[in-house]
Amino acid sequence: MQLLEAAWLVTRKDLLIEFRSREILYTTLFFAVSVMLVFSFSFVREGVAVEGAAAGILWVAIAFSGTLALGRAFERERQNETLRGLLMSPAERPALYLGKLAGILLLLAAVEVIVVPMVAVMFQAPLFRYPVLMSGLLLTGTLGFAAVGTLFAAMLVRTRSRDVLLPLLLYPITVPVIIAGVRGTAALLQADADLPMARAWLSMLVFFDVVFLTLALWTFEAVMTE
Amino acid sequence: MDFTSLSFTDVSRSYGRRWALNRVSLRCDAGEIVALLGPNGAGKSTLLAVAAALLSPSAGSVRYGEHDAHGAHATPALRQRIGLVGHDLYLYPELTAAENLTFYGRLHRVPDVERRVDAALERAHLTARRDDAVHGFSRGMRQRLTLERALLHDPRLVLLDEPFTGLDDASSLALVTRLEDLRAKGCIVLVATHDLEIIDGVINRAVMLRDGRLVSLAATGGSLRDRYRRAGV
Numbered sequence: 001m002q003l004l005e006a007a008w009l010v011t012r013k014d015l016l017i018e019f020r021s022r023e024i025l026y027t028t029l030f031f032a033v034s035v036m037l038v039f040s041f042s043f044v045r046e047g048v049a050v051e052g053a054a055a056g057i058l059w060v061a062i063a064f065s066g067t068l069a070l071g072r073a074f075e076r077e078r079q080n081e082t083l084r085g086l087l088m089s090p091a092e093r094p095a096l097y098l099g100k101l102a103g104i105l106l107l108l109a110a111v112e113v114i115v116v117p118m119v120a121v122m123f124q125a126p127l128f129r130y131p132v133l134m135s136g137l138l139l140t141g142t143l144g145f146a147a148v149g150t151l152f153a154a155m156l157v158r159t160r161s162r163d164v165l166l167p168l169l170l171y172p173i174t175v176p177v178i179i180a181g182v183r184g185t186a187a188l189l190q191a192d193a194d195l196p197m198a199r200a201w202l203s204m205l206v207f208f209d210v211v212f213l214t215l216a217l218w219t220f221e222a223v224m225t226e
Numbered sequence: 227m228d229f230t231s232l233s234f235t236d237v238s239r240s241y242g243r244r245w246a247l248n249r250v251s252l253r254c255d256a257g258e259i260v261a262l263l264g265p266n267g268a269g270k271s272t273l274l275a276v277a278a279a280l281l282s283p284s285a286g287s288v289r290y291g292e293h294d295a296h297g298a299h300a301t302p303a304l305r306q307r308i309g310l311v312g313h314d315l316y317l318y319p320e321l322t323a324a325e326n327l328t329f330y331g332r333l334h335r336v337p338d339v340e341r342r343v344d345a346a347l348e349r350a351h352l353t354a355r356r357d358d359a360v361h362g363f364s365r366g367m368r369q370r371l372t373l374e375r376a377l378l379h380d381p382r383l384v385l386l387d388e389p390f391t392g393l394d395d396a397s398s399l400a401l402v403t404r405l406e407d408l409r410a411k412g413c414i415v416l417v418a419t420h421d422l423e424i425i426d427g428v429i430n431r432a433v434m435l436r437d438g439r440l441v442s443l444a445a446t447g448g449s450l451r452d453r454y455r456r457a458g459v
Contacts, residue, residue, distance in 0.1 A: 006333060013329050017320045020359070076318075084280060085316030085375075089333040090302035225282065 003098070006091035010099025015106065017076065024072045024107055028065040032115045035061045040122050054125035055185035059141070059178050061115055062108065066145055067167050069107050070153040073100065078157050093221035101150045101216075108142050125189050133188055133198050140205035141181035144212055145174050151216040155223045177212075180204045227303035229291025230256040232277060232383055232414050237286035238438075239272055246272040248438040249286065254414050256382075259405055261425050262418040263443070263454055264435035270418035271313060273435065274385045277416060278310045290383070306334060309381030311389050315372040319361035323352050323371055326360060327378060334379035346374035349404075351397075365392035373401065383414045390421040402428050426450040 018024055036057060043053040077083040086096050116138070120127040127134055152169050156162040171178075184201030187194040232254045239247040246269045254260045262270050275281040276288060279300030287294055295304050317326050327346055331339040347353045350370040360368060369392045377384065390398050398421075405428050408415050419425055426449055434443045434457055444453045 002335075009329065009332050013318070013321070016325070017318060020320045080317060080319065081312065081314030082316050082318055084310075084312060084314070085330065086333070087280060088278060088305060088308065088310055088316075089330065090306040090335065091333050092302060 003092050003095045006089075006095035007098035007102065009091075010086070010096055011102040011106070014073065014100065014103030018103075018107065024069050025110060027072065028069045028107065028111050029114055031068055032061040032065040032111055033118065035064055036115065036118055036122060044123065049123035049125070052186055052189070054119055054123035054127070055182045055189055057123065058116065058119045058125075058127075058185060059181045061119070062112065062138075062142060062181075063145060063171070063174070063178055065111055065115075066104075066108050066142070066149060067170060069104055069111075070146070070149040070170075071163060071166055073104055073107075074153040074157045083154075083157060087224060093224055094217045096224070097150060097154070097216060097220040100154065101146055104146045104150055105142060108146060112138055112142070127185075127189070130188050130193065130195070130198070133195070133202065134185070136202050137181055137184045137188070137198070137205065140202060140209050141177055141184075144177035144205055144208045147209065147212040147216050148173050148177075151220060151223065154220065177205065177208050180208065227290075227293065227301070227307060228382060229293060229307070230412075230414075231289075231291055232416070233289040234273070234276070235287050235289070237273075237276060237283045237288060239269075239276060239281060240284045245438050247276070247283070247435075250435070250438070250440050251286075252433060252440060254416060256412045256414055257409055258430045259409050259415040259417065259425075259428060261422075261429040261432035261450070262416055262435065263420075263422070263432055263450075264418075268435040269438040270435055271387055272438075274310070274312070274387050274416065274418055277383070278308055278385050279304060280310075306379065307382040308385065309376035309379065309383070310385045310387075311372055311376045312387050315368050316375065317360050317368060317372055320359060322357045322359055323347060323350075323363070324356040326371065327375055330375050331378050336379050342378060346378055349400075350374045366394055366397060369393055370397055373404070377404075377408075381413070384408055384416070386415070386417045386419075388419055388421075389417060390419060390424055398424050422450045422454060 039057045043050045116127055119125055149170050152166055156165050159165060180201045184198050187197040234250050234252045237247055237250045238245060250273060262273065264270050276283055290304060295301060324343055324347065327343040328339055331343060336342055347356050352367060352371060373389060389401060393401060402424060405415060417425060432443055432450060434441050441457060443457050447453060
């Protein structure tokens with residue numbers, strides 16, 4: 001219970017700061033929309049989108065804007081060394097991790113609320129045909145990406161070249177998550193939706209989430225100590 | 227968890243090939259205010275970070291009373307008993323003074339946190355600015371607020387790194403009085419500072435670091451400034 005209380009305190013604090021500054025939300029949203037616009041010039045010809053492009057574009061927008069959000073979320077903790085203030089508290093380290101993760105997830109969810117309908121309109125993608133499965137893919141995919149990203153962003157917060165290192169470390173590890181997200185979404189978007197395939201990719205994402213979350217919770221204390 | 231002493235035994239800490247601390251041995255007891263002196267880069271902040279369990283020593287041991295714990299082995303119960311004012315203030319500029327204190331108070335599981343926050347803001351003379359975002363505060367106001375942040379949970383071990391930075395005369399005197407109160411309550415207080423005149427009258431003793439090593443400082447014979455100068459700094 002104390003773990004969840006401390007995690008909620010951290011999440012609430014992050015959301016309050018973001019509500020006041022709106023810095024991460026606007027930056028990530030602007031970036032995600034820009035990515036979609038650029039892709040739309042390449043993949044939409046005479047008003048018709050290239051088949052299968054929407055799934056990839058959606059997940060590229062989520063992954064790239066997510067990386068931006070991760071970097072900024074921890075940059076805030078570095079600027080005034082507030083991370084040390086958190087580490088000095090008696091809160092369990094996993095609570096700090098879960099708190100930061102939940103804050104990033106909620107921010108990315110807010111971005112997805114805008115981005116998903118935009119992809120649906122710009123690329124004529126039937127993203128709302130199977131809302132439960134689609135939401136499941138988005139939730140588990142974003143969770144897997146953010147679970148690893150939160151750990152790496154925390155790990156790199158004191159390094160000088162963190163902006164370069166974060167994507168270098170994050171993308172190779174999260175490639176399975178992004179592939180599963182893209183393939184699962186593509187299975188839902190094809191003319192004759194392949195529901196068993198989408199469910200299989202969803203199961204794969206749940207598996208990745210469990211593995212990544214367990215590893216992150218296990219290693220976070222050691223990563224943050226020095 | 228409680229403790230009545232803080233002991234460093236042959237503590238060394240390296241950053242790469244540079245030794246920030248080199249075989250430092252020091253003991254501080256409850257009800258004692260110890261000044262940590264030395265030139266810039268002498269290792270004062272590193273020693274405080276090790277005492278705060280934020281850094282593990284590369285060699286040697288740190289004991290909190292009977293408990294041998296440092297770095298990764300610092301338990302939540304130990305961290306609950308430590309208050310740290312560092313070079314950086316650990317305050318969120320976007321949050322108000324009251325929100326900053328309430329956040330840290332709740333994280334430290336301080337009972338009756340709202341009342342304690344009100345009292346802390348009163349002590350810091352920030353009651354009128356309680357709902358103002360910290361980014362609009364002067365350095366001195368932030369320093370007063372961060373002192374309250376560090377003491378909100380009644381720590382046993384109080385670690386202060388340049389606590390007089392940015393404080394005006396009245397606030398400096400208030401801090402000296404606060405240090406005396408902490409001593410009377412039986413806290414262990416370790417202060418790294420260059421403001422020798424201000425702390426001269428309040429400390430029990432002073433130790434000096436140079437190039438990561440503890441060097442001797444005369445216990446008597448003139449003001450703290452004079453003894454510091456005679457030590458060759």
